[in-house]
Amino acid sequence: MRVTFLFFLSLIFVSSSYSNELNLFTSRHYPSDLILFKKFEEKTGIKVNVINAKSKVLEKRLLDEGSKSKGDVLFLADAGALYSAEEKGLFAKYNESRSLKLVPASLKNDYWVGVTKRARIIFYNPNLVNYNEIKNISYEDLSSKKWRKSIAIRQSNNIYNQSLVASILEHKGEDFTREWLKKLVKNFSRKPQGNDRAQILSVAAGESKLAIANTYYYALMLSGKKGDDQKKAAQKVEPIFPNQNDRGAHINISGAGILSYSPNKKNAQEFLEFLLTKEAQTNLCNSSFEFPIIQNVSTNKLINNIKNFKEDIYIDVSTYGKRQAQAFKLMKKAGWN
Ligand SMILES: [Fe+2]
Known part of the structure; x- marks a missing residue:
């Protein structure tokens, strides 16, 4: 019921007619993410329309919509889910510019980039x-x-x-x-x-x-x-x-990539760069209790004593x-x- 409602709501969002916007398909479910996206809007003037559902639901919708899709960015948990979307040709390549260079090579590829760990x-x-x-x-x-x-x-x-x-x-x-x-x-x-x-x-x-x-x-x-x-x-x-x-x-990520048929690729690129800034990393990890991808980000006090460990980076x-x-x-x- 909730998914159906969000799906319906998202159809309205995606068909809205902002000239400068970004349609974000995300499986994340943290209210504080929305506050962060507002900050992105204030900073850039790019309106973020959030379409929230489970990863398989988002994947299916994007496949069904094909080239008609208005989706710009897909943000999912688990590298396996990102790989599945990549295999189906849903992602376009992004530019490894600015903050995206800070992501370790083992946590990204040409099509998606790790955002939290x-x-x-x-x-x-x-x-x-x-x-x-x-x-x-x-x-x-x-x-x-x-x-x-x-x-x-x-x-x-x-x-x-x-x-x-x-x-x-x-x-x-x-x-x-x-x-x-x-x-x-x-x-x-x-x-x-x-x-x-x-x-x-x-x-x-x-x-x-x-x-x-x-x-x-x-x-x-x-x-x-x-x-x-x-x-x-x-x-x-x-x-x-x-x-x-x-x-x-064993570590894993949630991560995001730019969608193949994205009508707003420039905005999508800017959004990915924003997710890897210190400000965004702090916000994302504070609410979800995940670990940040980039260095020197302060974390929630509940994970401070478990964040220093040897990670499988091989x-x-x-x-x-x-x-x-x-x-x-x-x-x-x-x-x-
Ligand atoms: Fe989970």
Whole structure:
């Protein structure tokens, strides 16, 4: 119902007749993003029309509209989602100008650029797991017998999990990943279900020893924005960044690109540059609890003590998209529902 309403509303927006405007298709859902877009409007005189829906809905709409589309910028979470849109020819190349040069090469390609960053890490219950037994953990270790029936994780159709497995595939190869997945599934504490916050809740309740979740969900729970119960639950768990003694923790991005049929490409380019300014980075990450892409940006106090960790920068995030189908197939085969 909500999506239908937004869809209808967006049709009105997109057909409006501003001479200087930008039609932004975004899957982000933070009210503070809208305040940021207002700042862009004030700065540039370019009116931003926001079309908000889930990434697959946006992708389908853009494909259906084809060359008639008025969309200028597509802003999505997960490199896999960006890759999917890229594969379907939805993006035009952008110019790597100004602030866009500051984005590390592994977090962008010719068609889209990383805007915010997140890590997919482990959360443990200190009443059930001693820090010393987990401090050096790697993703590879999650398949160890030691963690039999201990791990809470969401379903295999979740794109964040597919990206994580894609990264294992890239680093360790298919044979290793196949065996690793078989053992990992045996270590699930329950049938995969729920979102990332549900995994943290399971650990807080003592039902699972470990949860796999993205960093910003933990901070979101700590913030109290999801209610007192979730805040208390998050306070009962501890984050651990895996693979700190080798390649670093798995990171992913939300990112944006200019659409192929964009009628306002110059505005779209300006908007991308704006998203990578210090001002925009501060705003985007403060509300979403993600990590900034560029250096020297102050972050929300709830992530200040978890932002210094070794990141896996040896892998280009585009790889997640390229290997996602292969990852999903192996996950299914291993019995990951
Ligand atoms: Fe998310």
